[in-house]
Amino acid sequence: MTITLIFLAVIMATLIFWLLRQTLNMQPWVSDAEADAVSGKSLKSNAQTIGLTTFLAVATSMFALFASAYTLRMTMPDWSPMNEPVVLWVNTGFLVLASIAYQWTSSVALKKNAKQIRLGLITAGIFSILFLVGQYSAWQQLIDKGMYVNTNPSIAFFYVLTAMHGLHLLGGLYVWGRSVIRVSKDTDIESIRISVDLCTVYWHFLLLVWALLFSLMIST
């Protein structure tokens, strides 16, 4: 459980330290004209960014717990390391490209250029879909070799981890699809820009999670 504990220690320490900074030296029973003028927003970011950040903490908690379970389970005698399909390296490349495409889209969204936003979004989406197709083909390769979910715990973890990661990406693709439709209709660019920014953060997060999971799997 060390991985999870480290993650939680970081999250809780950050949160509690931040909250303590907000609350130390405060004497709420004393009238304070400065406090009367406070806007009621604790952070400069908008609500969606806070919502997404909170969700990323939840998702990280889940993946950290899976990783902890992985490291605990691999100490049992029946564990045999699996040979990860080579296609996973190609898939990783697709996800990197999707992330780069989103980063580019985010930068052109600042200029409010709908055409470029659409181009960037479609490119990011195509690479993401290629990643998912690649992951599915990795599953197919394993099945063809007779490596099923219940063959060995290392293989079971591979299926579970890739499935959970893929589901998160599918959720992202749902938001991506909505953005593409909205940008095609030429609606409010400002709200699309927020959506693009959030998706960019989410794609980077999914890339980081995949990189860590993949590293964990190939190193054990």
Add this chain to the structure above:
Amino acid sequence: MAFVAFADRDHEQEHHDPQTFLTKYVWSQDHKVIAIQYGGIAILVGLIALGLSILMRLQLGFPNSFAVINPESYYQFVTMHGMIMVVYLLTALFLGGFGNYLIPLMCGSRDMVFPFLNMLSVWFYLLSVIILLASFFVPGGTTGAGWTLYPPQSISAGTPGAGMGIILMLVSLAVFIVAATMGGLNYVTTVLQARCKGMTLMRMPLSIWGIFMATVLALLAFPALLVSAIMMILDTTIKTSFFMPAMISAGEQLSYNDGSPILFQHLFWFFGHPEVYIVALPAFGLVSDVLATHARKNIFGYRMMVWAILAIGGLSFIVWAHHMYVSGMNPYFGFFFATTTLIIAVPTALKVYNWVLTLWQGNIHLRVPMLFAIAFIFTFIHGGLTGIFLGNVVIDLPLSDTYFVVAHFHMVMGVSPVLVVFASLYHWFPLMSGKMFNETLGKWHFWLTFLGAYSVYLPMHYLGFQGVPRRYFSMGTTDFLPESAQMLNASITVAAIILAAAQLLFFINIFMSLWKGKKAEKNCWGATSLEWLTPDQPPKHGNWGHDLPVVHRWAYDYSVPGQEQDYTPQTVPASEVPVGREHGVSTGFSFETDQEK
């Protein structure tokens, strides 16, 4: 136009009031309606769990007297009672119910920041409850593995509900976690980003602090349950070996390999112990506000109360293995977890002292909510002290799996939060409904509940010391147990039936008050916090009418020296308070300004 969350839209932006019956009351995105939906579902499913506990008690008090209760069904009742009470009633009611109702109102927002997600949350919660209850009707019935669902027992042949029952339980939990996450994102974001002007973090009522921290715990701890549920579903259906060890069942070698049941225990309790505080922290917050309001006194040590909530939240993640002492562990780990468990008692005890000191020299009004709130202090101290017994490895080992443990966790995690639920429901009922409840009926409900709860759980401690084991369908002939133990068990059952029946008074009171109750005065308790200051009672969609409120003080200005009335609402500016007496600390002496001299 940039996105502005509904929670902090001012009058210049459209609010889109719901127009049809369906959008007002069924597919509603109004936090108050969602809160009542959450509360209604939770109480309904809680009543089922209450019924199951009576069936268990009937078997324990009068063994083998009822044909419908056999060993299999007994274990199913135990399991469903525990899981429903902890997760589907208390967690849902505190966060989904009170969290939804109070956060926007106490923070001065129009609604949650993501109303659609909030609506989805309650419907996913309902779906999880339906899936759970469906397990009563599948072949083999519900799971009877105990609420901890420990493998290998939970999915092995011979355990009730080892087929579809356990699968439905796990799927239901997964759906519940999705619901809780959608709600939790809303609660955290609304508290952080959608408070009204002047509402600094340190001006928030303790209810909000408690619900906020509990939500953070829920968001970080529930994934552990999700992870274990996913892996156990795979162990059950596809025969993976995440948790299932190699074993022989009915003379046959099963296909499982070297799975680790201890891994499941770690994951489960990594969720399970913070879960205690997911239930307790909102209760701590709510009871603080009820006590201050009805004692007409500012909460004692507000800052300490806030920091205690933060400390409890942080520590709750590093105590989980005290549930696993008997599973065996390195003695140094045992020492570590015993130490952290005892340390967490410090901020908890600090809160108890502060509640008692809030009452000290207060102008205590023994109304129904206050009675329940004071009763909570009694039961919580009781349950907390027995927790210190069990936190020690050497005392825990002999008491483990006895009725002492049952008594402990029911006092601290069952009775105490339920007393706060009642205190809060009675306290905020006039706001929610616009009607007053019947005080006499409420007091009858209180005394029967309080004395009934003690009649049930106090003797259980004694049974535990005698060594009466928990989870046994029937004691049979056991040499070390005297006959009087059985007599005590019978008396507990009678008390439990009276206690359960007494809850009818609550429902009669609520329904009669809704139907024929007299109209509640605005801010009938003379409270200071924002929820009582809405233009309409009950508050309408958007809560605040034309303009959002502006806050000028904390929520505990009760009995401020020099003030005509014994409370100063949060929206009253400092200019309206006599100079030099603007703080709410009742010092017993007055200040003289230069002008007065």
